[in-house]
Amino acid sequence: xxxxxxxxxxxxxxxxxxxxxxxxxxxxxxxxxxxxxxxxxxxxxxxxxxxxxxxxxxxxxxxxxxxxxxxxxxxxxxxxxxxxxxxxxxxxxxxxxxxxxxxxxxxxxxxxxxxxxxxxxxxxxxxxxxxxxxxxxxxxxxxxxxxxxxxxxxxxxxxxxxxxxxxxxxxxxxxxxxxxxxxxxxxxxxxxxxxxxxxxxxxxxxxxxxxxxxxxxxxxxxxxxxxxxxxxxxxxxxxxxxxxxxxxxxxxxxxxxxxxxxxxxxxxxxxxxxxxxxxxxxxxxxxxxxxxxxxxxxxxxxxxxxxxxxxxxxxxxxxxxxxxxxxxxxxxxxxxxxxxxxxxxxxxxxxxxxxxxxxxxxxxxxxxxxxxxxxxxxxxxxxxxxxxxxxxxxxxxxxxxxxxxxxxxxxxxxxxxxxxxxxxxxxxxxxxxxxxxxxxxxxxxxxxxxxxxxxxxxxxxxxxxxx
Numbered sequence: 001x002x003x004x005x006x007x008x009x010x011x012x013x014x015x016x017x018x019x020x021x022x023x024x025x026x027x028x029x030x031x032x033x034x035x036x037x038x039x040x041x042x043x044x045x046x047x048x049x050x051x052x053x054x055x056x057x058x059x060x061x062x063x064x065x066x067x068x069x070x071x072x073x074x075x076x077x078x079x080x081x082x083x084x085x086x087x088x089x090x091x092x093x094x095x096x097x098x099x100x101x102x103x104x105x106x107x108x109x110x111x112x113x114x115x116x117x118x119x120x121x122x123x124x125x126x127x128x129x130x131x132x133x134x135x136x137x138x139x140x141x142x143x144x145x146x147x148x149x150x151x152x153x154x155x156x157x158x159x160x161x162x163x164x165x166x167x168x169x170x171x172x173x174x175x176x177x178x179x180x181x182x183x184x185x186x187x188x189x190x191x192x193x194x195x196x197x198x199x200x201x202x203x204x205x206x207x208x209x210x211x212x213x214x215x216x217x218x219x220x221x222x223x224x225x226x227x228x229x230x231x232x233x234x235x236x237x238x239x240x241x242x243x244x245x246x247x248x249x250x251x252x253x254x255x256x257x258x259x260x261x262x263x264x265x266x267x268x269x270x271x272x273x274x275x276x277x278x279x280x281x282x283x284x285x286x287x288x289x290x291x292x293x294x295x296x297x298x299x300x301x302x303x304x305x306x307x308x309x310x311x312x313x314x315x316x317x318x319x320x321x322x323x324x325x326x327x328x329x330x331x332x333x334x335x336x337x338x339x340x341x342x343x344x345x346x347x348x349x350x351x352x353x354x355x356x357x358x359x360x361x362x363x364x365x366x367x368x369x370x371x372x373x374x375x376x377x378x379x380x381x382x383x384x385x386x387x388x389x390x391x392x393x394x395x396x397x398x399x400x401x402x403x404x405x406x407x408x409x410x411x412x413x414x415x416x417x418x419x420x421x422x423x424x425x426x427x428x429x430x431x432x433x434x435x436x437x438x439x440x441x442x443x444x445x446x447x448x449x450x451x452x453x454x455x456x457x458x459x460x461x462x463x464x465x466x467x
Contacts, residue, residue, distance in 0.1 A: 006141050010062035013137045014055060017075070017130060021051035024126040028119060041090035046119065049086065050079045054130060068138050069147040073154055076131040083123035091116040121169030128162050156219070160212030161205055168204035172197040218245040226252055276327045284323040291316035318429065325377055338362065339369050343396060346373055350380040352392050359398030363462055371436040372396075372405060372458070375444070378429045379456045383409035389453065398462070405458040408449065 025047035057074050061067035091112050131154060154162075222245060225237045236256070237249045291313050298309035337345075339361040347355040364372070376394060383392045389411030396405045430446070433456075437444035442460035449455050 006062070006065055006068070009137050009141050010058060013062075013134055014058050016133055016137065017054040017058065018051055020126060020129055020133070021047045021054065024050075024122055028122050041086055041119075045090075046083055046086050046123070050083050050123070050126070053078045053082050065142060065145055066148050068142050069145075069151045071138065072131045072134040073152070075134055076127045076154060079127040079130060080123060083127070084120060087116055087119045087123070117169050117172070121166045124162050124166035125170065128159060128166065131159075155212075156216040157209060157212035160208040160215075162208075164204040164208030164211075165201060168201040172201055215245065219248075222249050222252065229256060279323055280327045284320055284327065287316050287320045287323060291320060322374075322432070325374060339364055342369065342373055343376070346377055347380070347394060350384060350392065352384060352389065353380050353394060354392070355394040355396070357396055359403075361396075361398055363398055364403055365462070368403065368440055368460055368462065371440050372403070372460070375433050375436050375458055376405060376407065378433050379407040382429060383407070383411060383454070386411075388412055401462050403458075403460045403462055405456075405460075407456040408453060410451075410453040412452075 025043040028043040028046065054075055057071060057078060061071045061074065135153070222237055229237075237252045239246045239249045294309045294313035294316060298306045298313065301309055340357055343355060343357060343361075347353050376396075380392055380394065383389045389409035392407065392409045394405065394407045396403065434444050437458055437460070440460045442458055445457045447455040447457065
């Protein structure tokens with residue numbers, strides 16, 4: 001797949017390079033001074049060799065993805081060298097004729113230099129255009145691969161200097177050939193024109209360098225800070241400009257923040273899994289053994305001691321169930337299970353129970369999810385074990401920054417709750433439910449339904465989870 005894409009990109013680039021050479025040749029012919037035609041090289045003599053060199057490089061380096069990395073810079077260098085050589089050789093022969101008779105024809109000399117600088121400017125601009133267009137067309141192909149050792153593109157500073165200087169050369173050459181009559185213009189005025197043109201070209205080169213240096217320096221700062229992030233994660237990439245470089249810095253900071261969050265979440269999952277494993281393999285088993293030991297001792301004890309041991313056994317079994325529930329929740333939290341899925345999974349563990357959900361459940365933070373699941377589990381268990389209920393329904397709704405959980409059953413109902421009596425009898429579930437509601441700054445109520453049965457209502461204000 002990548003090889004076919006490489007071949008297609010190479011064909012497109014070949015067509016574009018030929019078109020670029022044709023356009024450059026046409027501009028060269030249109031902008032050439034007719035007075036310099038007798039000693040300046042014909043556009044065909046310059047641009048056909050350049051186009052041939054481009055196609056040869058494309059054929060040679062377009063065979064592998066690794067070689068495509070160096071193709072843009074090679075196109076720039078080869079066309080610049082070949083074009084400059086052709087123009088220089090052609091105009092040197094003209095200059096030899098100028099100086100051959102012993103007297104210097106300053107008009108011919110000025111025309112020769114003007115034509116040479118104009119042609120060199122076009123060659124530089126076309127070379128830079130070949131570099132840019134090849135990079136654009138080949139970028140999707142080489143993206144995701146590593147450049148070979150030693151491969152290096154033109155620097156940003158070089159690109160800006162070539163662009164501004166080439167444009168200034170071409171503009172100055174065109175204006176001089178159109179405005180100035182080199183034969184009739186006095187020497188002082190001609191020198192003034194030439195000095196002005198040179199000053200404008202130098203100023204354009206300086207501007208190109210400054211703009212390129214600004215962009216390159218900003219990118220270098222971002223690159224250096226990104227490298228430093230590997231050893232010091234507390235750093236951030238400075239936003240050095242309100243442009244594409246600034247967007248790059250912002251995107252890098254966002255990526256780093258996301259990586260930190262993912263690392264923290266991964267560490268949290270590992271820690272939860274470790275704690276859950278320890279609770280399951282050590283604490284929960286020890287509590288279960290304690291319940292068995294209490295039951296064994298109760299069978300052999302006197303009536304007074306037996307009651308205390310029975311209470312101890314019930315407490316141990318309740319604690320073991322609580323530990324197993326905590327382990328399940330911790331492992332579910334490690335898998336980032338949606339709150340709705342956790343609620344439905346919990347309800348499915350109680351055959352007589354059904355659940356209805358409403359609102360944006362993902363607004364409920366982690367602590368509220370955990371405590372709500374434990375309260376719901378205890379309410380459903382109580383309805384099944386103690387109320388002789390045939391049907392249990394649960395409704396959880398999130399609305400206007402509050403969460404409400406209602407659990408109703410059609411059992412024998414609940415009388416007046418006295419927490420001290422429940423503790424004495426070893427029933428710690430209701431006590432635990434109230435404590436969990438208090439942790440969430442919520443309100444937990446137990447109500448007797450008029451039609452029979454019990455209603456448990458939990459109301460909790462939702463708060464933003466701390467990061």
